[in-house]
Amino acid sequence: GDSVTQMEGPVTLSEEAFLTINCTYTATGYPSLFWYVQYPGEGLQLLLKATKADDKGSNKGFEATYRKETTSFHLEKGSVQVSDSAVYFCALSKTGNQFYFGTGTSLTVIP
Amino acid sequence: DTAVSQTPKYLVTQMGNDKSIKCEQNLGHDTMYWYKQDSKKFLKIMFSYNNKELIINETVPNRFSPKSPDKAHLNLHINSLELGDSAVYFCASSQGAGQRYEQYFGPGTRLTVT
Numbered sequence: 001g002d003s004v005t006q007m008e009g010p011v012t013l014s015e016e017a018f019l020t021i022n023c024t025y026t027a028t029g030y031p032s033l034f035w036y037v038q039y040p041g042e043g044l045q046l047l048l049k050a051t052k053a054d055d056k057g058s059n060k061g062f063e064a065t066y067r068k069e070t071t072s073f074h075l076e077k078g079s080v081q082v083s084d085s086a087v088y089f090c091a092l093s094k095t096g097n098q099f100y101f102g103t104g105t106s107l108t109v110i111p
Numbered sequence: 112d113t114a115v116s117q118t119p120k121y122l123v124t125q126m127g128n129d130k131s132i133k134c135e136q137n138l139g140h141d142t143m144y145w146y147k148q149d150s151k152k153f154l155k156i157m158f159s160y161n162n163k164e165l166i167i168n169e170t171v172p173n174r175f176s177p178k179s180p181d182k183a184h185l186n187l188h189i190n191s192l193e194l195g196d197s198a199v200y201f202c203a204s205s206q207g208a209g210q211r212y213e214q215y216f217g218p219g220t221r222l223t224v225t
Contacts, residue, residue: 032211034213036216038152042218042219043115043201043203043216043217043218043219044154044201044203044214044216045216046213046214046215049213051211087152089154093211093212098156098159098167099144099156099214101154103151103152103153104152104153104154106152
């Protein structure tokens with residue numbers, strides 16, 4: 001079945017470090033891919049998305065490229081801030097409105 | 112203006128009780144969802160409604176019953192609450208039933224069953 005696998009956390013980085021959170025997916029057809037962020041005590045917010053192969057989603061300094069050949073959608077940021085501390089979820093969506101979320105990766109950025 | 116709102120934010124109750132969580136969205140979206148997030152942050156879809164019609168009904172106990180009185184509202188009623196029902200429940204909405212539409216989440220309802 002369709003699924004999303006993302007790297008386990010927690011991840012702890014120093015401020016201004018480079019961030020990569022890996023995400024790979026299993027799906028037939030051509031899903032859309034998303035990254036959501038959940039700040040403490042809040043609901044999930046869309047961070048970025050890509051709807052077809054080779055698309056790059058970007059927002060707030062975060063980027064991810066939809067790679068069909070490697071079935072991946074890795075999240076990157078060149079210089080993290082303390083305010084980026086949150087849980088990050090990779091997700092895919094196919095027709096029929098079914099969303100599949102990864103297990104979430106907790107990120108803590110220390111000053 | 113809150114796009115997707117849920118009430119209550121916190122709910123503490125005893126085993127065996129019946130409780131409801133309400134959700135409203137003011138985005139004009141056609142599709143709404145209920146998710147359960149466990150203590151390890153794992154997010155699992157429970158139900159989805161499109162134009163008041165149930166389109167996703169995952170394997171959840173039949174003690175859980177969603178109700179959509181109109182497109183802007185999707186409530187979740189839980190009968191005979193159990194300890195394992197303790198979790199954070201999120202409501203979400205999206206513009207349509209297509210795969211390109213992102214979901215907008217409410218702030219969550221933390222349910223604690225004692």
